[in-house]
Amino acid sequence: MQARDVMTEAVFTVGPETAVAAIAALLMEKRISAVPVLDGKGAILGIVSEGDLMRRRESGTERHPSWWLSLLSEPHERALDYVKSHGGHARDVMTPDPYTVTPDTSLEKIAEILERRHIKRVPVVADGRLVGIVSRADLLRGLIARQAGPVPERDDPELKSAVEAALKEAGLRTDFLSVVVTAGQAHLWGSVNSDAERRAAGVAAENVPGVTAVRNEIGILPRNVRAALWAE
Numbered sequence: 001m002q003a004r005d006v007m008t009e010a011v012f013t014v015g016p017e018t019a020v021a022a023i024a025a026l027l028m029e030k031r032i033s034a035v036p037v038l039d040g041k042g043a044i045l046g047i048v049s050e051g052d053l054m055r056r057r058e059s060g061t062e063r064h065p066s067w068w069l070s071l072l073s074e075p076h077e078r079a080l081d082y083v084k085s086h087g088g089h090a091r092d093v094m095t096p097d098p099y100t101v102t103p104d105t106s107l108e109k110i111a112e113i114l115e116r117r118h119i120k121r122v123p124v125v126a127d128g129r130l131v132g133i134v135s136r137a138d139l140l141r142g143l144i145a146r147q148a149g150p151v152p153e154r155d156d157p158e159l160k161s162a163v164e165a166a167l168k169e170a171g172l173r174t175d176f177l178s179v180v181v182t183a184g185q186a187h188l189w190g191s192v193n194s195d196a197e198r199r200a201a202g203v204a205a206e207n208v209p210g211v212t213a214v215r216n217e218i219g220i221l222p223r224n225v226r227a228a229l230w231a232e
Contacts, residue, residue: 103124176221177218186214202216
């Protein structure tokens with residue numbers, strides 16, 4: 001299996017001039033932990049994660065190194081720390097030039113990258129443009145799905161897209177749903193509001209031409225969580 005088979009294609013992004021406050025609000029609203037920063041042509045400039053927003057002047061969490069550590073650190077390091085904690089835009093706080101993969105990158109290679117670089121996600125880039133992102137959760141789903149049966153030389157990304165489209169046509173909110181297709185088998189993951197929606201997702205996937213089996217692993221969100229997530 002490759003990145004194209006498990007990646008999340010609908011990625012929330014920001015521009016380099018997006019305000020830090022707006023980024024924090026986006027992370028909270030969408031229940032995501034990071035957003036890629038793109039230029040006007042769709043090329044990825046960096047990533048802003050929750051970790052990049054941890055040490056901020058507004059929250060009183062900026063670093064205050066002791067005087068002797070300040071003497072040991074280089075001036076440019078102190079300057080970068082200041083920009084990170086006081087800068088007001090994505091370009092100031094992002095981790096620049098993130099490591100990326102292509103749609104053809106194998107899951108084994110992605111797992112190696114995440115482990116070696118101690119990161120939680122990796123952008124997928126094709127022809128210089130962001131086309132998706134693979135998180136640790138996406139990777140695990142793909143690895144689990146692959147154990148369910150024989151894997152063809154290449155999975156069909158069009159079938160995956162067709163299943164995702166069918167879920168939307170069924171009227172389901174797909175914010176917290178993920179699809180992996182292996183050897184014609186559709187594996188559904190994530191959470192919905194009710195058992196009826198979970199069943200509807202299974203029926204929608206079954207009706208997609210080319211899908212030979214459906215493994216429905218979708219869970220039901222607790223009532224209090226539903227109220228918080230879908231509140232206007």
